[in-house]
Amino acid sequence: MQSTQLSFFPDEDENKSTKKQKKPKLGRYERIKRELENNDIDPYKKFIDVDTPLIAASQYNFVDLFCGAGGITQGLIQAGFQALASVETSSIASATHQRNFPHCHHFCGDIEQFSPKIWLKQIGSPEVNLVVGGPPCQGFSVAGKRDPKDPRNRLFYEFVRVVSEIRPWYVVMENVPGILTIQNGNVKQAIIEAFESIGYPNISVAILESADYGIPQIRPRAIFIANRFGMPNPYPKAQLSPEKYKPIESAISDLPEYTPIPEINHQWTRHSPEYMERIAKVPPGGSLYQKYVDAFKRQYPGKPSMTVKENHGGTHIHPYLNRVISAREMARLQTFPDSFIFEGTMKKAMWQIGNAVPPRLAECIGYALIPYLNKIALNTKNKVDVTCIDQTELVFD
Template identity: 45%
Template sequence: MAVKEQFLRIEDVALQLGVSQKIIRKHIHSGALKSTKTFGVHYIKPKDVTVFKNSGVLDAKPKKQLPQKNTKSIKTDVVNWADISENWENPSKTKLTSADLFCGAGGMAKGFEMAGFTQVGGLDWFKEAGMTYRENFEHPHILGDITERSVKDKFINTVKSSLNGKPLTVLSGGFPCQGFSMSGSRIVEDERNSLYKDMLQIIDELQPQFIVAENVKGLRSMLKGKVEDKIKEDIANLGYQVNVTVLNAANYYVPQKRERIIFIANRIGKKNLHPKPLLTPDKYITTKQAIEDLVTLKDDAAFNHVRTKHSDAMKKRLAKVPEGKSLYDNYSDSWKKCPWNEASCTIKENHGGVNIHPIESRVITVREMARLQSFPDDFIFKGAKGKQMVQIGNAVPPLLAKAIALAVRETLAI
C-alpha cells in the first residue's frame, strides 16, 4: 500500500532550517526551492527541502553589489494641476455621469456624487460591500464576477440604459495588479491579471470620455516602473491620453495620510488635470479632530460604532504601543496606533488587524474607521463587523475621489 507523501508549508520549512519565512519565500520565487502552489498556498516536499539544504544556497554569502551608474529609473510625472478650491465647498449639480468598476462599498462613487456627478452604475463581487452600496445609493449595483461575460454585459447594458444614448463621462476603478512579471525584456501577465484585462475590455466597449484608475503607490516600483509604463501604454492603445501621479488623501481634508497612484485619461483631446492640494501638512485634519467626539458616544450598532471587547492583558499591550507603531513586529501594516494630534496613518484591515485607538486601549470602531476615511456619518455599512472593516480599509476616501472628480470638471471647463 502506497504511503501518501506529507507536504510542508513555508512556516514548517522556515522553522526546520532556522531562517525567516521571508527567506524561504525568496528562494521559492527564485526557483532554488521547489514548491507546489494550491489556492495561493505553497506546499513543499520534504525531499525538495533536503535537496535545497544540500545545495549550499543558504550558506552562500551575498555578493557585494558594486555601484553602477545610470541604473536607477527616475520617473518624472507630467502633471497639470487644477485649482479646485473655489468649487470645493458646494459643487453645483451637473449632467456629468460616472460609473465604477471594483466599486466596493462606494468610496469613489460617493466622492463623485459629492462633486455633482450622477452615478449610473457600480460593479463588484463582494457581497457585503454590495449590501452597503445598495443601502447608500439609488443607482444600480451589479453584484458579480467581472470575468464572466454575462456580468460584463449586465453592467454595460445597465450603464447604457441609464445614459439613454449619451456618452459616459467617467469610468473609474481600482484594479488588482499582482500578476505582472518579466520574460526577458517583455512584461507578461498571469491569470491574476484577468481583472485588469477585463477592465480594459469594458473601457473599450463603453468608450467613456474619461478614465480614472486608482492603485497603491507601490505599483510605481513594480518591475522598476515597467508595470506603470505598460498600464499607460495599454490605456493609450485604446485611444486615450494618459497622465499619472501620486496623490496624498490628507491634502484634500481626509484625516489620514494615504498615498495612492492616480491615472487620469481622456479620449476627447483635453488636457488631463489632477487636483492641486488644498492643504499643507501643517493644516492636515488630525485624528483628534476627526474622532474625539466618538470617545464619549455609547455603542450604537445602527451607527456602526461598537467597541471591540479586549481581554485585560490585551488592553495593557495596546496601551504600551507608541503612536505610529504596530503591536506586532511581523505585521507593521496592521495593528498600528493612530497618532492623535496628526493626520492618521493609513487605515487598513489586514486579516483582522485594524488600527489602534490613540487614547483608549482598544482598536478603533467601524465608525471611527469611516470618519478617518472621510465617509459621512449618514453612510451606513452593512454585513458583519469584520466585513464592514474590510470594506472601509479597501475603500477610496470619498473626499479624495471628490477632489479628482472636481479636477475632471475643471478639465471639461477649459
C-alpha cells in the same frame, strides 16, 4: 454582541509588547512621488485649484468599476456627479453600495460577465462622461507574452475592456503608489500602452496624498487619468501643507470612548481587562506585537492617522484609549459621512472601509475634472482639440 479579544499571534510575542518600538515612517511613498515629479515631462498633466469649484455645465455621469463599498462613488456624488452604474464582485461590499446608492444600477458579480453595451442600451444609451475604478494590478505580468486571462492581470484588462466599450470622455484609475515601480516601471508602461491601444493616449499619472485635501489620514494613491479628446488630464492642487494636516482627533474625538453605537458601525472588538492592560503599555507608533507590527499599532496623537486597514482581525490602536479604533472611527478617518452605513459584520465593515478610496479625495478629483468636462460639453471646435485617434483592437480571447 461583541466578543472578547483573542490573540491572533504566538504567545511568545505578548511578553515583548513593552519594549521600545521603532516609529513608523509616515511618508513611505515620498521617494516614489519625488522621483515621479522630478522626471515628469508630461505636458497633459495639469493641477487645478479646487478650493472654489466650478459649477458643472451639465449633469455628468460615471461608472464605477471595482467599486467596493463606494468610496469613489460617494466622493463623486459629493462633487455633483451622477452615479449610473457600479460593478463589484464582493457580495457584502455590493450590499453596502446598494444600500447607500439605491438609484445606481449595480452589477454584483465577476466583471468578465458585465456587458456594458447591453446594459447601456437597456437604460437608454446615455453618454458616459467618466469611468473610474481601482483594478488590482500588483500581479500584472509584463515578461514575454502577456496573457489577458492570467489571473494576476485579467482584472486590469477587464477594466480596459469595459472602457473600450463604453468610450467615456475621461478615465480615472487608482492604485497604490508601488504600482509605479513594480518590475522597474514596466507595469506602469504596460498600463499606459493598454489605454493608448483603445484610443486614450497621453495618459498621466500622479501620486496624490490624501492628507493634502483635508483628510485626517496619511494615504497616498497613484492616480492615472486619460481622455480621448487630446485634452489636459487635470488633478486637484494640494489644499494643505504638511504642517497644517488635520490630526486624527479632529475626526473621532466626539465619538463615545467605550460605548458602542452599532447603528452607525461604531463597534470594535471588546478587549478583556488583561488585554487592555497590555494595550496601555503600547506607545504611539508602537505595536502590541514585535513580529506583526502592522497590526495593533497605536496611532499618533496630534497627527493624521496612519493608513487605516483591517489586518487579519487587527486594526490600529486608538491614539489615547486602550482599545482598537472602531469601524466608524475608521470610516471617519476615510471621510465617509456617518449616514454611510456598512453592511455585514464588524470585521467585514472594517475590511470594506480599509479597502476604500477616501470620498474626499474622489470629490476633489471630480472638482478638477469639471472645467474640462465643461469645455467638452459646451463644445467646441475652437475650444477642444478633438483628435481622431486610430484605435487598435484589444483581443481578450
